[in-house]
Amino acid sequence: MSAAKGAVTGHHAIIREWVQLYTNGMYAWAYHKTTDKALAEDLVQDTFLAALQSFDKFKQESQPKTWLFSILNNKISDHFRQQFRHPVVNEAEGxxxxxxxxxxxxxxxxxxxxxxxxxxxxxxxxxxxxxxxxxxxxxxxxxxxxxxxxxxxxxxxxxxxxxxxxxxxxxxxxxxxxxxxxxxxxxxxxxxx
Incomplete structure (x- = not known):
């Protein structure tokens, strides 16, 4: 196994551990901010995917939980920005x-x-x-x-x-x-x- 492949496998193991440790708290936070269960689940999943993709940027200067919640907060803000830019008008009234x-x-x-x-x-x-x-x-x-x-x-x-x-x-x-x-x-x- 190459060193690069071994590092990726190690990253996956760490992320799996973080999923076990932090999913419930992250979901509760995302749901509190969005009041939408499905959206909260998607945002948490997107957060872990982003963490995996940018794992090499995690300098371990902060706790993993802090880093993950920072990514999650950015995902929540991005969602609100996108929702604002692409409004879905569903007013019953005129x-x-x-x-x-x-x-x-x-x-x-x-x-x-x-x-x-x-x-x-x-x-x-x-x-x-x-x-x-x-x-x-x-x-x-x-x-x-x-x-x-x-x-x-x-x-x-x-x-x-x-x-x-x-x-x-x-x-x-x-x-x-x-x-x-x-x-x-x-x-x-x-x-x-």
Whole structure:
């Protein structure tokens, strides 16, 4: 066996060991960031493939777990960037005209209403979280990417604009529209049911 082939076999053994040690934690992190089980699994798999392909670049100056999570975080950011650049428009409604009339006034049936709830821990309710996740996935891809970066990754607006290569006014317009659609979806699927 050549030395190069032996090194590759050694790399595979190390990566297999890392898969055993770190998969669960990496999956939990990816799922927390994306709220999509299949996507989280794909991102973890892509992370291990990238680690195998760039194993020679691992200088062992950090712990393997730190290196792998760094790769995973880059994969997550790349996913959000790609989602933003290639939006999938799956709105049931026709944009802002769904909420506003020709004079830019709220449509009576779409104006914000007070939500009738006394539940101060609504995000702890698994049924509500399912509805929220459903509503988020109805957003166009670029809106969803911006919302996740803002509220799940807790990034600052200026950092999101830099990551997604958009202007601040574009970012705030996206956030405004996304909130309108999320509110409408939650009203229909949770608060008025």
């Amino acid at each position: 944009g802002l005209s769904f909420f506003f009339d020709e004079e830019d006034e709220w449509r009576k049936e779409r104006s914000p209403q007070a939500w009738n709830t006394t539940d101060t821990h609504i995000l702890d309710n698994p049924d509500f979280r399912k509805i929220l996740q459903h509503c988020m996935h109805l957003l166009p891809g670029n809106w969803l990417a911006a919302v996740k970066l803002k509220y799940l990754e807790e990034k600052e607006g200026k950092d999101i604009c830099q990551d997604l290569q958009i202007t601040p006014s574009n970012f705030w317009q996206i956030m405004h529209r996304a909130k309108l659609h999320l509110r409408n979806c939650l009203e229909i699927n949770w608060f008025k049911k």
